[in-house]
Amino acid sequence: MPELPEVEALKDFLTEHLVGHEAVRVMPVAISVLKTYDPPVTAVEGHRVDAVRRHGKFLDIATDGGVHLVTHLARAGWLQWRDRLPDGPPRPGKGPLALRVALETGEGFDLTEAGTQKRLAVYVVHDPADVPGVARLGPDPLADDFDEARLAGLLDGERRRIKGVLRDQTVIAGVGNAYSDEILHAAKMSPFKIAGTLAPEDVHVLYTALRTTLLEAVERSRGVAAGRLKAEKKSGLRVHGRTGEACPVCGDTIREVSYSDSSFQYCPTCQTGGKPLADRRLSRLLK
The missing domain is CATH 3.20.190.10 (MutM-like, N-terminal)
Structure with missing residues (x-):
């Protein structure tokens, strides 16, 4: 997408x-x-x-x-x-x-x-x-007025997992499955961390990862012809769509959690303290 x-x-x-x-x-x-x-x-x-x-x-x-x-x-x-x-x-x-x-x-x-x-x-x-x-769109994360305080306000009181919040277009506009994986990997944050429990230092790390990941992807795509954008997107992804490959940061094997109509990828060493998350189709999630 x-x-x-x-x-x-x-x-x-x-x-x-x-x-x-x-x-x-x-x-x-x-x-x-x-x-x-x-x-x-x-x-x-x-x-x-x-x-x-x-x-x-x-x-x-x-x-x-x-x-x-x-x-x-x-x-x-x-x-x-x-x-x-x-x-x-x-x-x-x-x-x-x-x-x-x-x-x-x-x-x-x-x-x-x-x-x-x-x-x-x-x-x-x-x-x-x-x-x-x-x-229904939420704020654009690349807008000039989207600062760290704005992100903190959006997450305050959220009882959902951060992965789902980042993908919710009514909260933040434009981030989907792929870039939410990339943002959380850059932030070294578990996809299942509850958004409303993030400490101020966690929000700072997430905000930096959010802006940096999106801005770098925009810059990579700038000037690329429409027909080549899909390939450009895939080449720039570190974890999304790379199940079984080595994490480019730590070398651990990138893992996947699957749902009925989608899946996401993450690095256990970078994001979950070395613990693999159980496949959603087969068993309860490990926290």
Whole structure:
């Protein structure tokens, strides 16, 4: 799933390629991708792109017609830029193509989604806040006003595990499964530590890890073409998706905890005092 750093990079890429150009056609291919009907998707057509913004993991393409095309790529969605779009409208079918946007230059982009679970979402709205997921977002961790005190306030009284809190978009916008693994590894913190029990020094370490991990990932992604961002993300991860490999910090074997539809990775030596956490599917968690 694209998270804050990749969506930030896509925002920068689209700012360079879209702003000032006219969207002449918006062509839905998978009807399930459209989550709004008023204004219609055709309201984007014939208008110039004024700006591209990011709200958490949402991309917001704003036009001079006062409408916004907002998309959330979800778990298996992606944006593919095309220097030259194929002639003619796309044909509906069983392929990954969900929606195509064509510019007056002949360029454009496709929104695609792999797999059978169709969660890619596109909204056409007058205000991004009309998108429920955007309206519920917590603060952006890279915002200038997101300081250590702000993080402490968000964690105060939280009875959930820190892993879940970091992934909760209503608490902090933009962090998902992969970067929460990376942040907790950098902070040398157990994923199951209760968020509200963090001492001030723990909050300081977590805040530093949060900002540093995200900023470094954004910097790695800066200037990378849209089609290469997935590979760039994977190459920069230290623990997420690396079950069975050696931890790059201590050399211990990276372990995994699995759930019904997801999993996360961690280093026992760095994060849990050397204790492996039991697989969630098989037994109770070891604390």
